[in-house]
Amino acid sequence: MTTQTIETRFNQLADDLSENGYGIIESFLSDEEVKDILSVLDDYQEAGDLKRAGIGQAENHQVDKSQRGDLIRWIEPEKAKDPTQVYLDRMRELMQFINRTCFLSLKDFEFHYTLYPVGTFYKRHLDQFKQDDHRKLSVICYLNFDWREGDGGQLRMYKPVGADEQIVDVLPVAGRLICFRSDLLEHEVLPTARERKSLTGWLRDQLLDVPF
Template structure:
């Protein structure tokens, strides 16, 4: 069992969010970054949009990231290490917080230098099955002056978190508005959601 699970559950129960450093080890992060997909750069990714299904729109004034959805059954071993750990976390949160989570979905995410994602909520108005947002960062030796913080808007304040390699951020999809600030270098992550229904098949 991952040593971070208790602190993640406590943070979600008390504050609606949790931050866990070293959720992935440096070696595990390195193995993911060495995948051909990341080495090829954003040519392997699709431009991310806003909304879902027929309502999906591309709007670079709001978000500028590129994504590639992961298939849990055919993902490379390096990624499956993370997916297996995420699955264990789902089971742990169900047992301890009684969330009735049934599945999760994850995509690889690349923000080119200067790109951002303006303030938003992860839960769709017409599709409210996202319960928890989960982001694991893949950026070794990230420096504060490089920007790229995740900014969460909390009840009385805002919290900025640097996208350090191995760091996991988990928060309530229906409650915490957030944004991604511009960075001076490419910003990589595994971005996903824990759902209260089974995942739709993605192409």
């Protein structure tokens, strides 16, 4: 993306976040960049380096396959391979832009590679912990080529509208980035009929102080 294109897309994302609580950027990663990151994720998968994800935090952390079935590997920014570093650098640009335009004082991020095996899901939840409110924005970039409605795996968001809520479904299409308020939008991942891959993470207003 050119500098002007990035600026325009970031501006639209900031406007959508303020207005709707979420925003989407199509082709945040090019097809080539997605393929390069997929090669890294596939290597981790083949080596057995993806672990079952859990729910909760610290002493409340537990693995519960009835709630979520994805496999993850946390990304250590200093050790990230070049294809992933391209994405992290772009996220730093996005974080700085949001700080300038939305005044969120974001200071850090945390990301992991995510793989949903066939038939898995993640039930409705909120990304912000009760004991830790430092996750301000949730960010997902999808890595799935040729994804169709029948493949399932949609991100389903529940947007508050007065006393009601509006359902918003997003297909996990390669290169698509979605960003939403971690404290506002409950969401789930619907059961997937194909392996579903992404980079998933959060922009925080406090430096991350836990080891990976």
